[in-house]
Amino acid sequence: MNWHGITAIYRFEMARTWRTLMQSIASPVLSTSLYFIVFGTAIGSRMGSIDGISYGAFIIPGLLMLSLLSESISNASFGIFFPKFSGTIYEVLSAPVSPFEIVAGYVGAAATKSVLLGLLILATARIFVDYSIVHPLWTLLFLLLTAVTFSLFGFIIGIWAEDFQQLQLIPLMVVTPLTFLGGAFYSISMLPEPWQTLTLFNPVVYLISGLRWAFYGFADVNLALSLGMTAFFLIACLATVSWIFKRGYRIRS
Amino acid sequence: MGTIIEIQQLSKTYANDFRALKGISLSIRRGEILALLGPNGAGKTTLISIVCGIVNPSGGQIRVDGFDINRDYRAARSKIGLVPQELATDSFESVxxxxxxxxxxxxxPPDPAYLQRLLQQLSLWDKRDARIMALSGGMKRRVMIAKALSHEPEILFLDEPTAGVDVELRQDMWAMVRELRERGVTIILTTHYIEEAEEMADRIGVINHGELILVDDKAALMTKLGRKELRLHLQQPLASIPEPLHPYRLQQEEDNQVLVYHFDAQQQSAIAELLKQMARHDIEIRDLHTRESSLEEIFVNLVRKPR
Known part of the structure; x- marks a missing residue:
């Protein structure tokens, strides 16, 4: 195992975060805080509670998931896309590092950033909304699993994308709408049929539901199903990354 | 001098069916400087990229110091440093x-003392905290070399190392390459500057249309393929060349006052006989001088030769 190689990639990516602190950390924290102010404090105070939880507190897992998904994807996709774009990828490809080590470095750093950001958002939310977490360890597990899985997904997008537009395409056109429609701001039990059933085809529902269970002890779908879907998505991403390196898809001609 | 890189029947066909390499076999000796010459698109960069692991080969086998580049890629790659043709750098990072x-x-593992020495050798120490984007093109090229040498490789690939750099930097790089060779580093460089190959290489390989046309010691190549020219300035213009001199295929120039004889290494001994024959026919010589073909002329002749 080339530990120095993994560390080099990880440190390089983390250094980018500290170098672009405003963009990497401050901006997502600010935009999520605005959601808490508008939906949690301003509008939320006029809405009734859901399953005994205030609306402001109810949306925390969903908003956390929204930030986690978008930041994991964006960090990991940019991390691998930029070396491709600038040509510096030659160095990684010619180094004695295995595909697993490359992924560990890039995805590890992206997931670390996302989890740090998630924890920062949780701390910031406490300023605006009163909440407590029923299962803190499960919360951490869901944060970690989601961060790693979607960083892997971002890594795949970064490899696939051939320009900056493609890089933004899936996060903006697919992931964000799925998150908004996946129960971030409401319980899916509030939806009429057939929307309630159709929503179950949205994979983000299981992520938000699992995290909401970890927070408050209740969820839209069964916990085992949430964990199963997250694990399934993780395995699918791992299999895709493995195929990419085997075939050299868009990285090695 | 043992072999450090063994390439056997290497071929590469890209997805668009372009055959970049057509069964190249090449042995690179430990500690030598090998210059790969060839026109644009000849396959030089593809060859280097395959050895370094950037491009997948379509066929053939490569061993680096005995390690297969696919099976034992860690051992093989850890021995190689690459300075690519393009100035691909992390603009926002410090040197x-x-x-x-x-x-x-x-x-x-980290070795600040070694990196300090390396940056000092490349005149980059004063710029160690500067962002790469703030450096000149020449300095960026030095950074690329520093990156390639940072892990103390035994083999250094330089793909067009002096393209677009000024004369001073080129001279510095040549000096650095010689110094590396003295330390036992094997250097493979591709270049468009024939002067560069002529100046530095121990051996020359010529690639054209994905094939290795030849590879030979530089001196042997110059001797075998280099043409020489003997120019004989006559006292009096010569109306016609006497028949016994016809086998020499002399050319008349400058109003028949100059005779030009082209010969190669094998024909060198014929000069004495030619001069004797001329004396026999009372052709007096005022002056004479010889000129050797440059590597550039040899190269141009090779790649123009119909295959």
Whole structure:
């Protein structure tokens, strides 16, 4: 195992975060805080509670998931896309590092950033909304699993994308709408049929539901199903990354 | 001098069916400087990229110091440093950070003392904290070399190392390459500057249309393929060349006052006989001089030769 190689990639990516602190950390924290102010404090105070939880507190897992998904994807996709774009990828490809080590470095750093950001958002939310977490360890597990899985997904997008537009395409056109429609701001039990059933085809529902269970002890779908879907998505991403390196898809001609 | 890189029947066909390499076999000797010459699109960069692991081969086998580049890729790649043709750098990183990153990437533990020496040798020490984007093109090229040498490789690939750099930097690089060779590093360089190959290489390989046309010691190549020219300035213009001199295929120039004889290494002994024959026919010589073909002329002749 080339530990120095993994560390080099990880440190390089983390250094980018500290170098672009405003963009990497401050901006997502600010935009999520605005959601808490508008939906949690301003509008939320006029809405009734859901399953005994205030609306402001109810949306925390969903908003956390929204930030986690978008930041994991964006960090990991940019991390691998930029070396491709600038040509510096030659160095990684010619180094004695295995595909697993490359992924560990890039995805590890992206997931670390996302989890740090998630924890920062949780701390910031406490300023605006009163909440407590029923299962803190499960919360951490869901944060970690989601961060790693979607960083892997971002890594795949970064490899696939051939320009900056493609890089933004899936996060903006697919992931964000799925998150908004996946129960971030409401319980899916509030939806009429057939929307309630159709929503179950949205994979983000299981992520938000699992995290909401970890927070408050209740969820839209069964916990085992949430964990199963997250694990399934993780395995699918791992299999895709493995195929990419085997075939050299868009990285090695 | 043993072999450090063994390439056998290497071929590469890209997805668009372009055959970049057509069964190249080449042995690179430990500690030598091998220059690969060839026109644009000949396959030089593809060859280098395959050895370094950037491009997948379509066929053939490569061993680096006995290690197969696919099966034992860690051992093989850790021995190689690459300075690519393009100035691909992390613009926002500092010189020190990018060089330290390269060393780590190649599996080496941090060694600040070595990196300091390296940056000092490349006149980059004063710029160690500068962002790469703030450096001149020449300085960026030095950074690329520092990155390639950061893990103390035994083999250094230089793909067009002096393209677009000024004369001073080119001279510095040549000096650095010689110094590396003295330390036992094997250097493979591709270049468009024939002067560069002529100046530095121990051996020359010529690639054209994905095939290795030849590979030989530079001196032997010059002797075998280099043409020489003997120009004989006559006292009096010569109306016609006497028949016994016809086998020499002399050319008349400058109003028949100059006779030109083209010969190669094998025909060198014929000069004495030619001069004797001329004396026999009372052709007096005022002056004479010889000129050797440059490597550039040899190269142009080779790649123009119909295959």
């Amino acid at each position: 020190w950070a990018t060089v330290a990153f390269s060393r780590g990437l190649f599996g080496k």
